[in-house]
Amino acid sequence: MKKAYIYVLISTFLFSSMEISLKLAGSQFNGVQLNFLRFLIGGLALVPLAVHNMKQRHVTFQKQDIGTFLLTGFIGVVISMTFFQIAVEVDAASTVAVLFSSNPIFALIFGYIILHEALTRSNLIAVIVSVIGLLVIVNPAHLTNPLGISLALIAALTFGLFAIMQRQVGMKRGYDGLTMNTFSFIAGALELMVIMILSHIQSVANLFTHNPVMHDFSNIPFFQGITIHNIILLAYIFLGVTAAGYVLYSLAMEASDVSTASLVFFIKPALAPILALIILHESIKLNTIIGVVIIVIGSTIMFIGNRYSSKADTVPYQQETETQKKA
Numbered sequence: 001m002k003k004a005y006i007y008v009l010i011s012t013f014l015f016s017s018m019e020i021s022l023k024l025a026g027s028q029f030n031g032v033q034l035n036f037l038r039f040l041i042g043g044l045a046l047v048p049l050a051v052h053n054m055k056q057r058h059v060t061f062q063k064q065d066i067g068t069f070l071l072t073g074f075i076g077v078v079i080s081m082t083f084f085q086i087a088v089e090v091d092a093a094s095t096v097a098v099l100f101s102s103n104p105i106f107a108l109i110f111g112y113i114i115l116h117e118a119l120t121r122s123n124l125i126a127v128i129v130s131v132i133g134l135l136v137i138v139n140p141a142h143l144t145n146p147l148g149i150s151l152a153l154i155a156a157l158t159f160g161l162f163a164i165m166q167r168q169v170g171m172k173r174g175y176d177g178l179t180m181n182t183f184s185f186i187a188g189a190l191e192l193m194v195i196m197i198l199s200h201i202q203s204v205a206n207l208f209t210h211n212p213v214m215h216d217f218s219n220i221p222f223f224q225g226i227t228i229h230n231i232i233l234l235a236y237i238f239l240g241v242t243a244a245g246y247v248l249y250s251l252a253m254e255a256s257d258v259s260t261a262s263l264v265f266f267i268k269p270a271l272a273p274i275l276a277l278i279i280l281h282e283s284i285k286l287n288t289i290i291g292v293v294i295i296v297i298g299s300t301i302m303f304i305g306n307r308y309s310s311k312a313d314t315v316p317y318q319q320e321t322e323t324q325k326k327a
Helices: 002-016 020-024 031-057 064-090 094-101 101-114 121-138 146-171 175-199 202-208 231-255 262-280 286-326
Strands: none
Touching: 002 020, 002 231, 002 262, 020 031, 020 064, 020 094, 020 231, 020 262, 031 064, 031 175, 031 231, 064 094, 064 146, 064 175, 094 121, 094 146, 094 262, 094 286, 101 121, 101 286, 121 146, 121 286, 146 175, 175 231, 202 262, 262 286
């Protein structure tokens, strides 16, 4: 468990600094370009571990899996992470970080709809409390940046869908979370590459050039802008946040349980705004602080409920084992 908490702490810091590092890099790179490089390099870095996990699970890659990974990659990388990157560019990193941290709430809802997973009382309460927290942060009566908020929420919603689609495929095919992420990342990056190639067609480029939201889709560069001065920042994003973050998160789940590993997304809403204040000097609004507190309360309710449910599920097994030993 000590190892698990170390993994949780490091991955929490990496994920909490994600929006900040992307905000810093976004001023130097095209958003879609950054997304492409991030998931291509990060995904390729995870391949050796994914192959190792597949061998341990005796799982082999099949042709039909290509279509599956193209679909999950499209939802998770092309749609969710692209909206996420644009949201970081047009809104405060702290706001996007908090809103995106609501993706486990959407995952719960999609899990109920798609996988017919039971929505426990504690999870239902957590959903309601977290939605209240989001409404406090968004402040519908006084929207200051509706574009950034909308993009961040769409990113969170689609990432929740992405997580459930991965779980569904993983249960059917025997892939673990790290393997699903690895090949989804690479598939999504390849799909972004196709979009990047099409963006250089003049008629396509003209459609997006003067659009304040979609201008990143016009004449997207591939490697332009990479210099000795920003290579460390890029390495942190590609290998730190994207690759190491997911590896440590997976190790935390292996060393403990899902509820313990999920502490990453419970701590992030509180830690990310503090890091944004220190590094980017972003001010934290009162409604954001109140909303974060409410979301953390909702996350705590979910965490305690899941822990209690997990322990309750192990009791019959433990009793059965003791009976077998006595027999």
